[in-house]
Amino acid sequence: MAIKFNRSQTFATNGTVTAAGLHNLIDGTDIYQALITDQPSLTAVAPEDSILIADASLTAGDAPRQTTVSNLFDDALTGGTYTNLNLTGALTFGTATGNRTVSTSATITTGTIPSLTSSTASITIGTIPTLTAGTTTSTAANITNGTIQTLTSSTATITGGTFGGLLNSSTGTFSGAINSTSGTISNFSTTLAGDFSISQGTGTLGTTGVTSGTYGTSSVAVTLGVDSKGRITTVSTSEISSSGPAFLATRSTSDQSINSSVYTKIQFNNEVFDTNSCFDNSTNYRFTPNKSGYYYFFATSVNNIGSGSQTYTILKIYKNGNDLSGAESSFTATSGGGSTLHCFTIGSMNGTTDYVEAFAYNIGTNPSVQQRSSFGGYFIRP
């Protein structure tokens, strides 16, 4: 048995035991390690086990204090700083809450960081081989594999690989391929260094402009408005002039007798053609186009006299009963003779009620308008 105490007072056999000697024996005795090492071993320490501890806030003459193992580590680890704490096992006891500053210069060479949630942590250099989850805000890190869910850096450069998330950069340079079948690029604004091509499918360059659809027909011309970026912004249509009404009418089979010095409507009763059925060749002998616009009109009157003489002839085209154009001749003819007048003009028609007619005037004896006379017109433009 090892000595557990180093007594400071020794009494001789048959010697004298004094009060001072007894006091000295007790007050001056030192404790040897054997006091502990000779005790039975405790292989499993429980948090509620007790130990003696010298309270630093007390004096040397005070009694030691009892505390539990749990209190020892809980209070000591909370209040102290341990610069060389070397943990080889897993930190699995209890529940860790709050912030834990482990190290500001540690190098993690192996293992797994399940979740790095710090809002201020910086990974300034190195390689993350596989980032399977979480968030990194590094401006210099190289991510060589895995998936980036959201890339929010304003200066990051992606030089290759496949990107399936949200690319949200205002200044970044992207040199790879955008390969997504379901993604949406909400604001793609860049200066292209090369050609922009769409090898398949269609591309929409803007959300404003013309309405999709078919413009123009065989009779309608299309006018496109293009802005400085080459986008088609407006589409308007105008009808092709050849699509409007046209007619040509003549006298048929017989001459038309007219009264001298009376403007007489020429009865053009034979239609050579009348594309839109706008010429009345049986009642009013007038052309009432059903399409508004400008028209070219012409008329020819072959004037003849049956007997006597003719001194003056006039041919007029009336619009709604008023002069639109006229031609006159003071050619004097005798019996069997005559003259021919040509009259032509351009008029605006409203396409509903406006009409034109041809009138002949003749100062002579038994004048007539011969069947070779004609009256025609056609649409020029709206």
Add this chain to the structure above:
Amino acid sequence: MNNLFEKIILIYPELKNFDFAFGPIELRDNSDGNGPYIHKWEHPSLEMPTKSQLENAK
């Protein structure tokens, strides 16, 4: 039977043919079976003949 032009000449012999061509008077016939009629009468001194004057002008 005189026509409308001839009746007016009978009433106003001073009128000439050209007064009816580009002058103040214009006669028209719309070829609708109603015959000639006075379309315009803007003569500065002569009144337009009345229906009675025209019927009696022979």
